[in-house]
Amino acid sequence: MSSDPRQRILVIDDEPQIHRFLGPALDAAGYEPLRADSGQEGLRAVALWSPDAVVLDLGLPDMDGKQVLEKARAFYDGPILILSARDREVEKIEALDKGANDYVEKPFGVGELLARLRAALRHTGKAAGPLGPIRLGEVEIDLDKRLVTRAGEKVGLSPKEYALLARLATSPGKVLTQKELLVAVWGASHAQDSQYLRVFIGQLRQKLETEPSHPRLILTEPGIGYRLVEP
Known part of the structure; x- marks a missing residue:
């Protein structure tokens, strides 16, 4: 799904291996990957770059990812997908109730993540116009x-x-x-x-x-x- 300019996807995660793995996968899928390694850095990146979507880890070194989610939702209305090793249902429910669009557990398949990302981006695009049948x-x-x-x-x-x-x-x-x-x-x-x-x-x-x-x-x-x- 290539376009010009490419849609920018911000990945907020403190694990270097996630960026090494996910960055090339996003690039190969036609997106422009952006990187942040902490919650504060991620919030600044959201404000500065206005990405088309955000992939957000919950386990960040400086603050809980749900705090980042809440703060980001004060000024950002694009899709936010949670990416986390936390598999408790209460964590997922809380994140979704706080404004996340979807939740993908670690370890994850890149195909599933990209599919959910496409769905979130399509939904955002549809919201601006009439739904139709x-x-x-x-x-x-x-x-x-x-x-x-x-x-x-x-x-x-x-x-x-x-x-x-x-x-x-x-x-x-x-x-x-x-x-x-x-x-x-x-x-x-x-x-x-x-x-x-x-x-x-x-x-x-x-x-x-x-x-x-x-x-x-x-x-x-x-x-x-x-x-x-x-x-």
């Missing part, structure tokens, strides 16, 4: 018309089912936490009612998926939330 195989979601069809036939959805699907569809490819979805659809008083979410996700899968027990459209991020596949 979203086509996912035989399913089409037209947010302007509030219409969902499958194989050309209208799918009957309850108001809550539609609201949940629409929230997922406005961020295709992005993992949304259970709390974020519950607050968006049911309100802040239901932020902990994860059973609501499981029931309604199940109902959507029954109506939209070819094999609801093996979903391909609405994917579960265990212990974190859900994502709608990228069109």
Whole structure:
């Protein structure tokens, strides 16, 4: 995915081997890699360079990566992907709730990281213009018309089912936490009612998926939330 000028990706990580590995991989994929080795350096780089996306490690020498995330979100609205060896669900949820677009665990495959980066960048690009119908195989979601069809036939959805699907569809490819979805659809008083979410996700899968027990459209991020596949 080459372009001129190339999209700039800032990697904030204190491990030299990550930069030696990820820098050439980003370059080969058509990006311009930028480097920062600490939280403070990373924040200065975000402010100075305005990168197209940021890959941020949580375990930095001078501050926790979640602090960097919070400070960066005060002035930067581009995609931020968390890259970390921390695999506790609470860490992922907290980072996503604080504004991260996605979370990739170390050790990671460069193919997965690049795919998630592409999805985050596509989402950012779409946000500036009209969404238009979203086509996912035989399913089409037209947010302007509030219409969902499958194989050309209208799918009957309850108001809550539609609201949940629409929230997922406005961020295709992005993992949304259970709390974020519950607050968006049911309100802040239901932020902990994860059973609501499981029931309604199940109902959507029954109506939209070819094999609801093996979903391909609405994917579960265990212990974190859900994502709608990228069109």
